[in-house]
Amino acid sequence: MHCDYFSAGRCRSCRLMGVPYHRQLADKQVMAAQALRPVAPEVRWADPFASAESGYRNKAKWVVGGDRRNPTIGILDERREGIDLRRCGICEPSLIEAFPALVDFIARIGLVPYDVNRRIGDIKYLIVTTSPQGQLLVRFVLRSLDRLDDIRRGLPALRSALPQLAVASVNLHPEHKAVLEGDREILLTEESSLSIRLGDVSLYLGPQGFFQTNTAVAAGLYRQAADWATQTTPTSVLDLYCGIGGFALHCAPPSARTVHGVEISADAVSGARRSAATRPDPGRFTFDADDAVARRLDADLVIVNPPRRGLGATVADWIDTGAARHLIYSSCNPATLAADLARMPSLRAIEARLFDMFPQTAHMEVAVLLERR
Numbered sequence: 001m002h003c004d005y006f007s008a009g010r011c012r013s014c015r016l017m018g019v020p021y022h023r024q025l026a027d028k029q030v031m032a033a034q035a036l037r038p039v040a041p042e043v044r045w046a047d048p049f050a051s052a053e054s055g056y057r058n059k060a061k062w063v064v065g066g067d068r069r070n071p072t073i074g075i076l077d078e079r080r081e082g083i084d085l086r087r088c089g090i091c092e093p094s095l096i097e098a099f100p101a102l103v104d105f106i107a108r109i110g111l112v113p114y115d116v117n118r119r120i121g122d123i124k125y126l127i128v129t130t131s132p133q134g135q136l137l138v139r140f141v142l143r144s145l146d147r148l149d150d151i152r153r154g155l156p157a158l159r160s161a162l163p164q165l166a167v168a169s170v171n172l173h174p175e176h177k178a179v180l181e182g183d184r185e186i187l188l189t190e191e192s193s194l195s196i197r198l199g200d201v202s203l204y205l206g207p208q209g210f211f212q213t214n215t216a217v218a219a220g221l222y223r224q225a226a227d228w229a230t231q232t233t234p235t236s237v238l239d240l241y242c243g244i245g246g247f248a249l250h251c252a253p254p255s256a257r258t259v260h261g262v263e264i265s266a267d268a269v270s271g272a273r274r275s276a277a278t279r280p281d282p283g284r285f286t287f288d289a290d291d292a293v294a295r296r297l298d299a300d301l302v303i304v305n306p307p308r309r310g311l312g313a314t315v316a317d318w319i320d321t322g323a324a325r326h327l328i329y330s331s332c333n334p335a336t337l338a339a340d341l342a343r344m345p346s347l348r349a350i351e352a353r354l355f356d357m358f359p360q361t362a363h364m365e366v367a368v369l370l371e372r373r
């Protein structure tokens with residue numbers, strides 16, 4: 001993949017840009033195997049699951065910079081001035097097509113880009129997610145609600161320019177903090193979730209829910225987990241850190257009478273419940289909005305897909321000493337994955353696979369199937 005922004009030194013986020021894709025994949029495979037070797041010496045590695053090299057990201061999280069007449073969407077340089085990246089080549093084409101209309105909208109209603117140095121302005125970030133069907137979820141992250149009515153008034157015109165806009169919201173982020181968003185979300189559309197159809201499963205993503213960054217690779221990851229779930233014939237499945245329920249909804253083999261998900265975001269849990277209601281046998285799915293660490297739960301098959309920090313000692317210990325016959329661990333951080341596997345000596349890793357969720361960067365997703373010794 002070639003990127004003009006990278007070549008011109010304007011954006012260096014994709015650190016592997018210029019490295020041939022087959023080399024990126026081979027290097028990641030070596031890194032993943034090295035990370036797991038001390039804790040899973042006998043694991044069998046399936047062929048890595050490759051991605052499209054470009055146009056794979058379903059979500060853009062842009063800093064809004066520039067000025068009221070000429071806003072930029074992208075990143076900030078070292079002087080905290082906006083660098084516009086609206087043709088970023090790793091974003092899905094449906095995002096690239098939508099960016100000009102969104103920038104026009106911000107300029108037309110005169111939202112002032114947040115000035116990080118002076119701590120003034122209206123809009124801090126623009127976060128846009130696309131479904132595989134090309135529908136959009138658009139979030140305006142604002143410093144205050146002073147311009148909320150202007151955004152509401154402008155929305156019909158924006159929807160005429162972007163008929164694929166399904167969900168829009170404002171996120172209130174008044175504090176001067178390094179995090180991307182605040183707690184309060186104000187929905188601007190009747191529809192509250194983006195529908196993400198993967199095969200025969202529809203997932204529902206609300207503004208504050210999490211979804212994997214690369215839809216095609218996420219679909220491959222869920223298919224892999226579903227195959228492993230079928231092989232292990234569990235009567236109960238527990239999906240910890242379940243987000244909007246991607247694993248739970250795909251990994252419900254006929255043998256599983258109960259499928260339970262736990263996730264800290266209430267927004268994500270309501271999406272998971274909505275998806276479950278569309279399944280042929282909705283009664284066997286349940287979801288709780290809770291901290292995974294708060295309660296010790298168990299099932300024949302436990303699936304975990306924690307944030308980068310991993311499970312930590314408490315959750316790893318109760319899985320290790322619990323009744324689960326199998327564990328599927330999907331991780332975006334091989335270092336914490338290896339540390340957690342070391343905390344679970346009663347489980348043996350039997351199969352692993354690299355999923356290249358983040359081409360052009362050194363990040364990777366690794367999924368492992370473990371069985372009780």
Ligand SMILES: C[S@@+](CC[C@H](N)C(=O)[O-])C[C@H]1O[C@@H](n2cnc3c(N)ncnc32)[C@H](O)[C@@H]1O
Pocket residue numbers: 209210211212240241242243244245246247262263264265268290291292293305306307
């Ligand atoms: C890597 S995402 C996985 C989401 C989901 N499995 C999927 O495939 O989309 C991690 C999820 O863990 C959730 N999370 C973070 N801390 C948590 C906690 N302490 N308890 C439960 N869920 C948590 C996040 O909100 C996020 O949805």
